[in-house]
Every structure is written in structure tokens, then in C-alpha cells.
Amino acid sequence: MPLNVARQGTTYPAISFLVEEDHVRRFASAVGDDGTFVSPTFVTAPELAAGLARVVADPDLGLDLARVVHGQQEYEWTRPVAIGERLTVRSTIESIRAKGGLELLTLRTEMRDGQDELVVVGRSTLIVRAPT
Amino acid sequence: MTLRLEDVSAGMELPTLAKVVTREQVRSYADASGDQNPLHRDDDVARAAGFPGVIAHGMFTMAHLASCLVRWLGDPGALKRLRVQFRAPVFIGDTIVAGGVVRSVDPSTRRAVLDVWVTVERDGTTEHAIRRSEAEVELA
Numbered sequence: 001m002p003l004n005v006a007r008q009g010t011t012y013p014a015i016s017f018l019v020e021e022d023h024v025r026r027f028a029s030a031v032g033d034d035g036t037f038v039s040p041t042f043v044t045a046p047e048l049a050a051g052l053a054r055v056v057a058d059p060d061l062g063l064d065l066a067r068v069v070h071g072q073q074e075y076e077w078t079r080p081v082a083i084g085e086r087l088t089v090r091s092t093i094e095s096i097r098a099k100g101g102l103e104l105l106t107l108r109t110e111m112r113d114g115q116d117e118l119v120v121v122g123r124s125t126l127i128v129r130a131p132t
Numbered sequence: 133m134t135l136r137l138e139d140v141s142a143g144m145e146l147p148t149l150a151k152v153v154t155r156e157q158v159r160s161y162a163d164a165s166g167d168q169n170p171l172h173r174d175d176d177v178a179r180a181a182g183f184p185g186v187i188a189h190g191m192f193t194m195a196h197l198a199s200c201l202v203r204w205l206g207d208p209g210a211l212k213r214l215r216v217q218f219r220a221p222v223f224i225g226d227t228i229v230a231g232g233v234v235r236s237v238d239p240s241t242r243r244a245v246l247d248v249w250v251t252v253e254r255d256g257t258t259e260h261a262i263r264r265s266e267a268e269v270e271l272a
Contacts, residue, residue: 079209
């Protein structure tokens with residue numbers, strides 16, 4: 001079943017994400033950083049919670065996780081994330097397009113701080129294979 | 133201390149960063165990132181999808197590339213943008229090697245753009261897990 005193109009442009013409800021020291025340390029340890037700083041890609045955790053978790057659970061989109069591979073990922077950081085801050089994280093389906101026998105879904109996720117300043121933008125492109 | 137503009141020029145190669153991927157690392161990454169896709173935890177699920185066993189998250193490999201860049205830069209805040217394309221799966225026991233080369237330096241913005249990649253070494257063969265990818269960094 002193809003993706004529902006009408007869901008393009010959908011913005012999911014924002015989540016509030018507290019950057020906890022223990023979480024930052026566990027992430028650093030998992031990726032091999034020394035834990036003296038917030039790993040730049042720690043932002044994957046809030047991004048997944050606000051974005052991928054929502055698209056997978058979106059009954060109107062028709063995304064089958066078993067057919068999904070991660071094609072492309074981008075982050076643009078205005079500044080590093082700080083321990084103890086609370087981020088507001090909001091994901092939007094930026095595009096849904098067909099390419100060959102595949103479908104590409106691009107999610108754009110904005111993470112803003114308490115002053116509503118942009119901290120990070122994530123852009124994740126999922127490749128959906130045709131059902132076999 | 134952040135890498136300085138005068139110490140960077142086009143064509144400069146980053147020191148590579150290598151590690152052997154373990155099941156424990158991938159499990160820790162699943163817990164820390166929240167990505168609990170069974171492809172990364174359950175060998176049976178991964179085999180049913182056509183892999184020899186569980187695969188590492190693409191984002192796990194991207195994180196390794198970011199680690200390589202931060203070590204070179206000396207400052208996590210100097211990494212301003214990272215865009216990657218995932219080209220091949222990474223399995224438990226593989227050696228992943230992150231690297232890159234400076235493509236251009238703009239003295240007016242103190243920013244440099246790099247071509248970056250991650251190779252996978254397995255049984256004497258090498259392929260790219262991440263290629264045609266780009267980083268932008270801000271120099272002191």
C-alpha cells in the first residue's frame with residue numbers, strides 16, 4: 001500500500017524533551033564519546049520521539065516500518081544542546097515522493113529552547129520499499 | 133581548544149577513527165536513542181529481512197562520524213552541519229572507520245566544508261556505510 005501523499009505537510013504535536021545528564025552520559029557511552037560534552041547526535045533521541053514514533057503510529061499515513069530503511073540524515077546545529085535544558089521538538093512531513101519503485105518520506109524536525117530560539121534542525125529521509 | 137582557521141586548508145585529511153562494532157554497543161545505542169527496531173536487537177528478525185544477523189543503526193554509524201569530527205575539531209560546538217547518506221548495512225564484528233577531507237575553507241565566515249565517509253571492513257573487504265556526505269564546521 002503506498003503512502004498517503006495527502007499527509008505531506010502534516011505537523012505532529014510538539015513534545016517537550018528534558019535533556020537529562022544521565023541520558024546524555026548513556027548516549028555518549030553507547031557511541032564511544034568520553035562524556036565530557038553532549039554528543040552532537042544526542043539530538044537523535046528527541047528527534048525520534050517527536051518524529052519517527054509519530055509517523056509509525058499515524059493511521060492515516062500507512063507507513064510499514066518493516067519496509068523502511070534510513071536513507072539520509074542531516075542535522076544543522078545553531079549551538080550545542082545543554083544538559084538540563086528543555087527542548088520543544090516538532091516534526092513535519094516535509095515531502096512524500098516516489099522514486100523508481102521506492103517511496104521517500106522526508107521528516108523535518110525543529111528543536112527550540114525556552115526562548116523559542118532554534119537549536120537544531122534535523123532532516124530524516126526514510127526509504128520505503130515496495131511490498132513483496 | 134577549537135581548531136583554528138589558519139591550521140586548516142583544502143585537501144587536508146582528518147585523522148581517521150576506527151572501532152569494532154559490538155552487540156553491547158548496538159544494544160546500548162538502541163536504549164539511549166530510543167530506536168528499538170528489532171532489526172537492531174533480534175537476530176531472527178534481521179535474518180528474516182535478509183541480513184546475516186542484527187545490523188547497527190544507521191544513526192550509530194553517523195554518531196561515530198560525528199565523534200571523528202569532534203575529535204579533530206576539539207570542540208563539539210564547532211560542528212555546524214552534518215548530512216549523510218546511508219549506503220550499506222553494518223554488522224556486529226565489523227570495523228567501521230570514519231574519515232574525511234577538507235573540500236573548501238571560507239576565511240570570511242571561518243567555515244570549512246568537508247567530504248566525509250565511514251567505511252566498513254569485513255573479511256578483508258571494504259565498502260562504504262556512509263558516503264557522498266558532507267560536514268560544515270566553524271573554525272576559531
